[in-house]
Amino acid sequence: MTAPAFAPGERVTVRHANPPGHVRTPFYIRGKTGEVERVCDEFGNPEELAFGRRDSASVRLYRVRFPLPEVWSDYSGNGSDTIDVELYEHWLEPTEETAV
Amino acid sequence: MSEASHTHDHDHAPPTDEAGPLxxxxxxxxxxxxxxxxxxxxxxxxxxxxxxxxxGRSPERGALVVARAWSDPDFKERLLADGPAACAELGIDVSPARLAVVENTDDVHNVIVCTLCSCYPRPLLGLPPSWYKSSSYRARAVREPRAVLGEFGTVIPEDVAIRVHDSTAELRYMVLPQRPPGTEELDSDALAELVTRDSMIGVTTALAPTAERHA
Incomplete structure (x- = not known):
């Protein structure tokens, strides 16, 4: 087990990448910024397991919460509506906060 | 005369499992x-x-868990903290699912979806309904959840936040609906009858008690 790179409450941005293969990061969430809701266990990496590579390193899973108005620029619902998505650590980057 | 205009008590399509090549x-x-x-x-x-x-898995299992959580606050706390362990207390084995129970409150309404396929808390709810697997539900539940819930007849007040859960990886979610008002006198069996499959997916709320159910 390796220590989680991110802690609950930390802001993270999903990598904007388009690798081929069996990827469980939905397209709509790539490039979006959210907050770590919960640190989950480490699991076999589905991107490796899908190709039968069962001895590949396991990866840390997180549940990340995103405000829906930030996911969809024309979101019509309540501003406090959110979506939780499970994402593997290698899909997350620390968010560089820009001074306002 | 159109096919749709006469009265039906039969299906037009014959059973298809033996028809056509595999x-x-x-x-x-x-x-x-x-x-x-x-x-x-x-x-x-x-x-x-x-x-x-x-x-053998059916939403009745989930309803049993919800009814117990409604009538036992300590159990509810354990259920929210560790879903599989709490279900095991009731003799329900949810493995291999890593169950996360999410609670509806006065401020938050939860709804579950799997945009990538059809991940679903099968040990507690059985097989998912066909609409849950449809590309329409999967695409729209994350895009315009309030409109989708509205089509199920569920209007969530503006001051209640919607929390969508996309089951993209290892966790499987079940919604713990709110206990309906006017159910203080009901026992666990009667409470469980108010808990529908759709209320545990989060597209509806639990049923209101009726006079017949009280009787």
């Missing part, structure tokens, strides 16, 4: 299953028992 995946499943049995990896009885186990 699909690629049906043939593949059949071939792999027969090989596994032939090579002694599995027995036909084990396959049958597996199917029986899957068919």
């Amino acid at each position: 699909s690629y995946y049906q043939r593949l499943e059949l071939a792999v299953r027969e090989l596994l049995i032939e090579k002694g990896v599995l027995t036909a009885d084990e396959v049958r028992a597996g199917i029986e186990d899957m068919d």
Whole structure:
């Protein structure tokens, strides 16, 4: 087990990448910024397991919460509506906060 | 005269399972299953028992868990903290699912979806309904959840936040609906009857008690 790179409450941005293969990061969430809701266990990496590579390193899973108005620029619902998505650590980057 | 305009008490389409050639995946499943049995990896009885186990799962299990959580605050706390362990207390084995129970409150309404496929808390709810697997529900539940809920007749007040859960990886979610008002006198069995499959997916709320249910 390796220590989680991110802690609950930390802001993270999903990598904007388009690798081929069996990827469980939905397209709509790539490039979006959210907050770590919960640190989950480490699991076999589905991107490796899908190709039968069962001895590949396991990866840390997180549940990340995103405000829906930030996911969809024309979101019509309540501003406090959110979506939780499970994402593997290698899909997350620390968010560089820009001074306002 | 159109097909739709006469009164029906029958289906027009005959059962289709024997009609037409098997699909690629049906043939593949059949071939792999027969090989596994032939090579002694599995027995036909084990396959049958597996199917029986899957068919035996129904939303009644989830309703039992919800009714218990409504009537026992300590159990609810344990359920929210560790879903599989709390279900095991009731003799329900949810493995291999990593169950996360999410609670509806006065401020938050939860709804579950799997945009990538059809991940679903099967040990507690059985097989997912066909609409849950439809591309329309999967695409729209994350895009315009309030409109989707509205189509189920569920209007969530503006001051209640919607929390969508996309089951993209290892966790499986079940919604703990709010206990309906006017149910203080009901026992666990009567409470469980108010808990529908759809209320545990989060597209509706639990049923209101009726006079008949009280009787």
